[in-house]
Amino acid sequence: GTSVPTLPSDLQDLRATALEVLRGNDLGDVTRPSPTLYPHQWLWDSCFIAIGLRHVDPARAAAEVLSLLRGQWPNGMIPHVIFAEVDDFYHAGPQRWRCDRYVVTASGAQSTGITQPPMIAEAAVRVGEMLDPKARIDFYRALLPGLIRFHEFLHTERDPDDEGLVTLVHSWESGMDNTPPWMEATLPITPRRVKVLRRLGTAEALDALRRDAKEVPAEERLTSADLFTLYRVVRELRRSCYSFRNIRETEVPLVQDVAFNAILVRANDHLVEIAAEAGVKLPKRLTRSMRRCREAMEQLWSQSTYFSRDFRTGELLRHETVGGFLPLYAGVVPEERIDGLVKAMTSPRYWPRYGVASVPADxxxxxxxxxxxxxxxxxxxxxxxxxxxxxxRLEAARELRANVLNLISSSGQMFEYYSPLDGTGAGSNSFSWTAALLLDLLA
Ligand code: 9YW
Known part of the structure; x- marks a missing residue:
């Protein structure tokens, strides 16, 4: 990551393309991640989308954030997907979750039974910066009760033993579906997997389950066997009525995910700021949980990076990924570790040329x-x-942003993800958070 790319001359066109993608994915006051693969509302997608939309239409960006509360469960959870009423071509739709048997969401909308990285407070603060003071306070007041209940859900339901860290029950909650440590933790729950697959028929039969394989080359997505395993976890969660007390008695992987907890720590800081500005007092117990969560991040450090941890065994999942750098975003890294972390992140293993990879290239x-x-x-x-x-580390931050801008502009399209080796795009080419964050980079 040493070369500074030259900025392309026609950023106006790129910006126009981004706006087009966001307009095309706009469903009213929510934005779908992509027209082909993801027709519903995803939690952290909406947050990143709002961070971009604030530069174009702050009121619409605020609506995007508030719309997440429509899906809130009585226990405070905000689900990872709130289903739109559309022809369902999404492979893990309402019938896979059947959550309406257990709960009614705030708006009655159908949802999944799991959550996603809590980026809401970050999005709220970023959007708030673009509103005038009166509109900001109104926005914060509308958001706060639901947001507080969401953070309370995470710190209680998902930290029942009061360890400080929040536990996830499915890799989809991490937002990083097939990240290696999660797949390693998940695959053992189907020991007879191969046998089961054989009984079900051929790989083609499984591929038929996977409607996304028609949109994107199969080798750029999860394998059918991996997906099958993830569906099996959903079945276990469903049978456990989505209650952590039941889930912990099953073989479902339970992971104190480093990236999720890092995002939560930062979100907690933002929540304090939002509450102060709106003149709302946070519950004492929540304030205590926030502090304990920040302190507990320390337990995820080993030797040279941060790892996720197995909730049951307390063992670190020692498979390095980009998640290990997110404690920088959380602001929990002691000064003496910063140089080492930044060096690792900017080395060719992680940053061969076109931005930081999700898994090191070696x-x-x-x-x-x-x-x-x-x-x-x-x-x-x-x-x-x-x-x-x-x-x-301003120079490295500037260089990383320039790299990402260059990555998007060289393809001219808003891809879902990009190869760190040659910069080519993959997945959806009309992906909302790429478009939105491009607007933010250009602002
Ligand atoms: C899925 C929508 C989501 C993202 C996740 C990403 C992918 C697939 O797409 O998940 O079926 O949920 O891994 O981070 O929110 O863009």
């Missing part, structure tokens, strides 16, 4: 164009640039 699991097993994701790089900046 990892046996590395696949440059396969989802969370190698590609550069614009949202993660946005978080990393922010982390570098807050630790005063």
């Amino acid at each position: 990892d046996p699991a590395f696949l440059p164009r396969c989802y969370w097993q190698g590609p550069v994701w614009v949202n993660i790089n946005w978080l990393l640039a922010d982390g570098l900046e807050r630790y005063g």
Whole structure:
């Protein structure tokens, strides 16, 4: 990551393309991630989308954030997907979750039974910066009750033993579906997997389940066997009525995910700021949980990076990924570790040329164009640039942002993810958070 790319001359065209993608994915007051693969509302997608939309239409951006509350469960959870009423071509739609048997969401909309990285407070603060003071306070007041209940859900339901860290029950909650440590933790729950697959028929039968394989080359997505395993976890969660007390008795992988907890720590800081500005007092217990979560991040450090941890065994999942750098974004890294972390992140293993990869290039699991097993994701790089900046690494932050801009502009399209080796785009080419964060980079 040493060469400084020259900025392309026609950023106006690129901006126009980004706006077109966002307009095309606009469903009213929510934005779908992509027209082909993801027709519903995803939690962290909407947050990144709002961060971009604020430069175009702050009121619409605020609506995007508030719309997440429509999906809130009585226990405070905000689901990872709120289903739109559309012809369902999404492979893990309402019938796979059947959550309406257990709960009614705030608006009655159908949803999944799991959550996603809590980027809401970050999005709220960024959007708030673009509103006039009166509109900002109104926005914060509308958001706060639901947002507080969401953070309380995470710190209680998902930290029942009061360890400080929040536990995830499915890799989809991490937002990084097939990231190697999660797949390693998940695959053992189907020991008879191969046998089951054989009984079900051929690989083609499974591929038929996977409607996304028609849109994108199969080798750039999860394998059918991996997907099958992830569906099996959903079945276990469903049978456990989505209650952590039941889930912990099953074989479902339970992971104190480093990236999720880092994002939560930062979100907690933002929540304090939002509440102060709106003149709302946070519950004492929540304030205590926030502090304990920040302190507990320390337990995820080992030797030279941060790892996720197995909730049941307390063992670190020692498979390095880009998630290990997100404590920079959280602001929990002691000064003496910063140089080492920044050096690792900017080394050719992670940053061969076109931005920071999701898995280091020398990892046996590395696949440059396969989802969370190698590609550069614009949202993660946005978080990393922010982390570098807050630790005063301004030059590296600037270079990373320039790299990402260059990556998007060389394809001219808003791809879902990009190869860190040759910069080519993959997945959806009309992906909302890429478009939105591009607007933010250009602002
Ligand atoms: C899925 C929508 C989501 C993202 C996730 C990404 C992918 C697939 O797409 O998940 O079926 O949920 O891994 O981070 O939110 O863009």
